[in-house]
Amino acid sequence: MTQTIEPFPLIELTGGPEARGRLYGRMAKARVHKSLSHYGTQLAGQGRDAGAVRAMARDFVPRIEAFEPDFVAEMRGIAEGADVAFEDIVLINCRTEVLQLAKRAEALAAIRKEPDGCTGAILLPEATADGSVIHGQNWDWKSECAETGVVLRIRREDGPDVLTFVEAGGLARCGLNAAGIAITANYLESDRDYTQEGIPLSLLRRQALNQEQVALAFRSLYSTPKSGSNNLMLSHASGYGVDIECAPDESFLVQAEGGILVHSNHWQSPVALAKLKDMGLVSTPDSAYRDRRVRDALTARRGKLTMDDLRAAFFDDWQSPWSVCRPPRMNLGGNLSATVAMILMKPAEGLMEIAPLPALNRNFTRYTLAAEGAAVRAA
Template identity: 40%
Template structure:
């Protein structure tokens, strides 16, 4: 298989601006394609170029309030790629920009038109793992074009753990692991409180902060302490050579609902699981992605069915390739999405954070060839 069929590895180091500049210089074509993709998605919803730029700039105060260095890194990415800061802001804040515009238009857009992808994540604790180490894995279902706009970003840090993140080119993070054994995956969620209480931290930036965490408690405090603009689920784990722990945090804008592993397994798709959340929240997005219900069930059932031995990486690859309900399976094959887009599983990611290793398959509906990346 040729290298072009895998995601490129981008190495960065130095201060925030320098890291960004190295990132931008390494993959300018992918950054340009990503910015073009989201500008097109926004324009299909009636936004002209000037409005997109205005919305992008409106995110600057929220980013500065959350972490000024993240804005400096975005400036570096823009300069390195030879593009505008507005393009980089759009890549990192497209969800908030899109929903924010909908709020300005008195909620005229349907929830399914603002969907941020259908994903399935899982953790298997060391006691259930064939290797004796924690398994963390994820399917990212989003725009098919992102198979050509993503990278694996390796960040060398002077002031914290090194990071290995699968992300969109130009974005600060999506999911990944760090040199302290922390790992993160995130799934889209929705509730009736989203975008009701003013601006908050963009989801991409919150994920980056979690990947910078020194330990699981630090990461959890970051979620609980963040001002959140919209709902999301974050599966966090910390691994060592022979131990590990994982937790799922269902984060609404105003409250966090934790879910711990059951029988040493944790699975999350795109709907609320916490009994308390189910009582308190309405989920307007579930009608757009009802397959979340059976994706959750099928992954849980498949993991429970493995008895008498540990869960292997081959088991995980097979479970995340389940295409029951084609094309709306755990593995999503390309299908029409909103506004002429194509929805698909962009990547399957497997993480052994204790060893600092990640395996990623690009467009896994075409074939399950995994490339290894390591800290």
């Protein structure tokens, strides 16, 4: 049985980084506070008080500032607008890295209990009915985050406009820009994780969306040092798509086959598998078939694929609740997990469609880079 769930609100931001941040903080204040309350409860359960966590976040700031000073200015603005501590906004943007680098052994155990899942796909022109690029993902994470997500439409003065879905207070998660670049990300884990300090993954995604050129977006994803592993899927409206499997210190490419590229939460590159140990399948065993389920459904209609075909593939419920489209269920660490959002994008049109908790709710909201507001439609 399906139900209607509140769509993610659309927030339009203008001005310089700090001004955008203040506007963002004011307009998303309730959701920012809800997000912080959720993570605060989690941290308290791990025996960490707010002061200690804020101190960890402060230590992280110089690295972010050296990478992109505007990100720090934007986060300061968000904190001011939402009436929260600056360090709390840093934590939202670096939630994984701040905790894990503070105490590696304990942190690694924590993330294996709560992996950030996802199944992503890119459809290139040779596979689609109208010759366009279609890019999307199911974001699997804590089911409570269906109440904290927002969509940002960022009118930039120094680069292409950006449309991004993100947890309130964050700078980016997945999205597209006015230059035709789109990005999604999937959880990966390896034996190299959290042995070095790197740039937070959410900020890498925002940096890619800030770019006019695919080469510069690719460079920021491929070569920037990271703390943990991650899979990054990059596409461009002109017909380009690539998957970048990232270890903290090295990246590996996976290319589309027949115009179709699908990735879940295990390493695919033969070169990567020859050089590192895949640690993620223990906590996300359903990844072993999720990518194959989606790929097979898409391959059956290669050359005729539309956004509705990708939508149908992402709704796959074989082996539910351990399925491509995950209803709220307890994960192996005893935490409530779900497909928080299904995101579908057409970069050439600046179009994004999102359904919160799609296993329960089949209503999508359409967001665009154009001036009109969000529009809700039934799948």
